[in-house]
């Protein structure tokens with residue numbers, strides 16, 4: 001297939017493109033920063049030009065304005081990129097009647113539910129990032145018949161800025177890190193997500209999927225484990241509650257619980273054959289990943305509801321031990 005990937009320079013895009021190529025696809029990684037043929041998703045004409053040039057058979061739309069705090073400060077820009085930009089992509093993919101995978105977020109939920117969210121739960125975003133991504137979901141569903149909406153959470157990987165990398169940076173200059181302990185989520189490796197997206201693309205099982213690594217932890221536990229695995233010593237990680245820390249405007253505690261909008265948990269779905277997944281994790285001193293475990297996910301042949309990545313016991317032992 002000829003696959004156009006938006007957000008090619010993002011942390012997900014940079015893991016996704018080589019994986020697609022390995023799977024035999026011809027890939028065009030679109031970025032607004034390209035010297036030649038840049039693609040700005042808020043500019044309809046620039047998308048049309050790239051579609052005409054590349055003639056894709058499918059699109060994976062990973063570009064987004066992902067700075068949650070900035071989305072709160074500048075909601076117009078959040079909606080311009082995440083909603084209008086997605087409308088542009090979905091309109092063109094819909095016109096061409098080609099499959100579109102839209103990468104969305106657990107921030108479409110309010111975090112009030114005490115158990116993991118499923119694809120059937122009602123959305124209720126609490127901030128502009130979540131609301132603008134949800135608007136994008138609606139555009140995709142309305143405009144593109146062959147659509148996948150893949151909601152994920154707490155992405156991290158080797159590329160770009162993410163939470164573990166930020167913690168490692170801060171640990172170089174501080175003796176104490178205060179980290180929110182009352183927000184729970186499922187950290188998800190970009191390579192694992194990319195693998196599921198590649199598999200989804202090969203299917204025709206369109207619909208909405210929750211795609212996160214199984215297991216859960218708080219930001220505090222995530223920070224602790226990051227420093228531990230990176231071999232960082234002499235830095236105290238202190239847990240704080242959202243209400244007593246300096247919560248960013250984009251991550252208010254929910255009225256009825258101490259969990260954050262990011263407590264969506266994994267029910268990644270896929271159903272054709274068997275998939276091999278690797279669990280990646282940090283190794284000491286450098287932020288790169290290495291395969292620690294490889295195992296087979298048995299997929300059901302069930303008609304589409306969902307299947308679970310059978311990673312929970314293994315990841316849980318990392319997070320919660």
Ligand SMILES: NC(=O)c1ccc[n+]([C@@H]2O[C@H](COP(=O)([O-])OP(=O)(O)OC[C@H]3O[C@@H](n4cnc5c(N)ncnc54)[C@H](OP(=O)(O)O)[C@@H]3O)[C@@H](O)[C@H]2O)c1
Pocket residue numbers: 006007008009010011012013031032033039040041042061062063064065066067081085103104105106133152153154155156160161
């Ligand atoms: N990061 C997370 O924890 C997380 C969690 C849940 C869901 N998601 C979703 O997963 C997807 C991938 O996230 P990520 O972490 O890979 O994000 P990222 O590293 O911030 O990358 C996003 C990419 O989108 C591009 N982009 C932003 N605005 C654009 C515009 N107007 N026109 C064209 N390109 C634009 C950026 O381009 P530049 O490189 O030029 O800035 C960047 O390369 C996003 O849809 C995000 O909403 C992320």
